[in-house]
Amino acid sequence: MKTVAAALGVSPATISNAYNRPDQLSAELRERVLATAAELGYPGPDAAARTLRVGRSDAIGVLLTERLSYAFSDPFAVEFLSGLSEVVEQHGVSILLMPLTLSEDEPDVRSVQRASIDALTILSLPADHPAGAVAKARGIRLVSTDLVSDPDGSWVAIDDVQAGVIVGAHLAALGHRDVAVVVDTLAPAGGDVVELQPESVTFVDYAGRLEGLRQSLPGSVHLISAGHNALASGAAAARWLMHQPEPPSAIVGLSDVLALGALSALTDLGYAVPTDVSVCGFDDIAEAGQNDLTTVRQPIRERGRAVGRLLVDPEATPRQVLLPISLVPRASTGPAPH
Amino acid sequence: MKTVAAALGVSPATISNAYNRPDQLSAELRERVLATAAELGYPGPDAAARTLRVGRSDAIGVLLTERLSYAFSDPFAVEFLSGLSEVVEQHGVSILLMPLTLSEDEPDVRSVQRASIDALTILSLPADHPAGAVAKARGIRLVSTDLVSDPDGSWVAIDDVQAGVIVGAHLAALGHRDVAVVVDTLAPAGGDVVELQPESVTFVDYAGRLEGLRQSLPGSVHLISAGHNALASGAAAARWLMHQPEPPSAIVGLSDVLALGALSALTDLGYAVPTDVSVCGFDDIAEAGQNDLTTVRQPIRERGRAVGRLLVDPEATPRQVLLPISLVPRASTGPAPH
DNA sequence: TTGTAGGCGTTATCAC
């Protein structure tokens, strides 16, 4: 920039103005500036320097799990991000997809420390994940996808507890007393199956759904997991469950993906659904409908849009959005066998 | 940073070291630095400043069309980006999805001017789009998704001309003499149908495929478009074509999405495929197989991976990758009606 | 309409 200024015998400020405030200088001079810039190979204001100076990067961040590709492979994520990007693109803002390189000791939040973003949202991680605190400390606006107690916080959520209650009540009404819940952990998919203790509930995503299930189901609730949110995890969990001495009469996946995995494993094993076992999920992704899975619907795409609005426009209102949910009963749930 | 340094009576450099080079200072001092930082609410090195100083942002960019949501809705893009992110995530690098806010006069490359990224790739835009030049001028490494004449350039491509020839030869062998080609323009989807002149071929994506078709098809080739790469564009184009006095005997979509749109419109109009009209696409996305569409296969996901490797690691080799293609004949093409 | 000056927050280098 200095070089161009020198070549033209003007001050650096003028060069800056030529790019950012065309009205602050004569059209003729601006032309000359742009011309010599091109000639000298000056590509215009440096992005990093500009960001540092103005404190804005015209990008918003989406923090994903350790697997960045989750953004393109998980149906919920894809739908949510479609809605999000729909809104964001209208403002000419870019989207930074950030990985969470998981490490043993402390949760690794390096990507959010290193990211130049104006706002952040966190996808498919427990609501109280440290990344949120880090973002706030850095002055990055946070838009949560879970209810947040902070009255000033902005979020777009559904009532997960209520969602759990809806499913629990549905199954209870059908006579199920022995229900297994397949949850998402951050472990790799399809690995060893683990029985979780009720106490560890907070380490798990969708803790609210679990709580709702507990409230509304009369019988025992077993918690198991075979890794992160993927078909393979659901399938592995279902296989394990059905090999137990006393298999459950119903399997609930804390997401449709987990439930669909369980569903296909059951079919493979020769079980009749829902005659032998009922299966139920959450979210109502497109695939749920295609496979006749009973689930709880939420407006996924609209949720993405709402988050997008909050991300690009801090003034947006309302800053706290609770989206409606509803039970979608399909062919995968039926009366418990006695 | 200065504040923390002052509070501790040490120099800013020490604070910096505490974060970036733990080995450069005593563990004890480092502890104290981190503690006071937490106390004072210093969130660690600022991202923008760091990027400015270090010249690296740990993010790579993907430039999309004006619609950011394309990344999550177009099957080719989704598959490609899955592969890309698979590789990128292993390096803890983030992905910046950048929109191309289209404007009337000059192509708007603001997003690439304002982006702090280490490398860039451009998706679904003509190979010679100005954005590439801008990136290079800024010192951002460019990984093309098209063959590039520059011997130093790095790219991952298929032989689009050959792909066109494969399709053209296939149709020619089936006796087709009157073929319409549906192309992607940057106009909104499903809008007015436009007949393009052969000269305007360079403004169009996939110019190579077109050239291959021309080379191998004996009869006339009509070029038409109804907007950007979307089912609706293909459908609108097909409807328009079949209402012409002399409808073509075969419709080629320059992408599977366009071809699938045409296919469904033809079915809706009551035409039998391939008895009345043949339809053929490019890429072999999953939906092509599900709909029995004849197409040219390319390893989409692997292409994304290869681009990812090049993006993340400038030293990666080979720097120029030509991926194989092959005709996948299915039920959507047959002999031309005479 | 144009120029001046200060500072945005770091980190690499080199000296101590």
Added chain:
DNA sequence: GTGATAACGCCTACAA
């Protein structure tokens, strides 16, 4: 093991 210093490249009051 620790500190001083000099960029990194830009923007924006404010003054002229």
